[in-house]
Amino acid sequence: MLTINSINKGIVIDHIKAGLGEKIFSHLKLNKSKTPVALIMNVSSNAVGRKDIIKIDEHIDLDYDFLGFVDPNITINIIEDGVITDKISLELPEKIENIIKCNNPRCITSIESNIPNKFYLASGNKGIYRCEYCDGEYSPF
Amino acid sequence: MLTINSINKGIVIDHIKAGLGEKIFSHLKLNKSKTPVALIMNVSSNAVGRKDIIKIDEHIDLDYDFLGFVDPNITINIIEDGVITDKISLELPEKIENIIKCNNPRCITSIESNIPNKFYLASGNKGIYRCEYCDGEYSPF
Numbered sequence: 637m638l639t640i641n642s643i644n645k646g647i648v649i650d651h652i653k654a655g656l657g658e659k660i661f662s663h664l665k666l667n668k669s670k671t672p673v674a675l676i677m678n679v680s681s682n683a684v685g686r687k688d689i690i691k692i693d694e695h696i697d698l699d700y701d702f703l704g705f706v707d708p709n710i711t712i713n714i715i716e717d718g719v720i721t722d723k724i725s726l727e728l729p730e731k732i733e734n735i736i737k738c739n740n741p742r743c744i745t746s747i748e749s750n751i752p753n754k755f756y757l758a759s760g761n762k763g764i765y766r767c768e769y770c771d772g773e774y775s776p777f
Numbered sequence: 778m779l780t781i782n783s784i785n786k787g788i789v790i791d792h793i794k795a796g797l798g799e800k801i802f803s804h805l806k807l808n809k810s811k812t813p814v815a816l817i818m819n820v821s822s823n824a825v826g827r828k829d830i831i832k833i834d835e836h837i838d839l840d841y842d843f844l845g846f847v848d849p850n851i852t853i854n855i856i857e858d859g860v861i862t863d864k865i866s867l868e869l870p871e872k873i874e875n876i877i878k879c880n881n882p883r884c885i886t887s888i889e890s891n892i893p894n895k896f897y898l899a900s901g902n903k904g905i906y907r908c909e910y911c912d913g914e915y916s917p918f
Contacts, residue, residue, distance in 0.1 A: 673818050673819065679813050
């Protein structure tokens, strides 16, 4: 089994739904990083069957809204001196900005290019987001 | 330091020049794989300073011409029952097909879309390739 040892200092983004790791890896620009980073995909997980994991060998700012929107089941461990000093659970963010685009061709954001794409969480259970301008529905699942 | 334990069975693509790992990972379609795979970037290496590593938890066919063209210093370890059973060193391939495109706008491959892009190694020391049709130069370095 492919496993990765713990890191001494940095961030572990764990329990990523299998297949979504690469998207997150690219969004966080880790593919352009000069720091040691690892993208591990499709490893076994008792909790979720298969999962992806990202390890970053330093502390960087993370876009929690993006991560929570992509997969609210992600957990984030902050490591210091080989010990987990903080464990962050995510949830679907109430609002997101410039993460997804409105599909409605008549929406103002489809017509005017300089208007930010803003969505609000309309149904937490179903993970449904609606455009702040036209109420157009967008579901991440 | 971020490290990855050995795998029991599979392939380790090692000593990839730092920064090229993601390109190889995508080319081998490991980002679409259902098998456990890992892309590790920017780890310390005594031999080359910084390097990328790819680990694959099963045996798959590799495109040695592509790998040798991208980075002839790559080494490939084949693992069986936790032991390295084969160690493959790469070199610049004599010929490559459909890996790069000819930049010459007057070359037949630029005009006709169904002609394969073939290059031959014109200077091994300098890593210079030439188009089989127009002799246009292409250097991977």
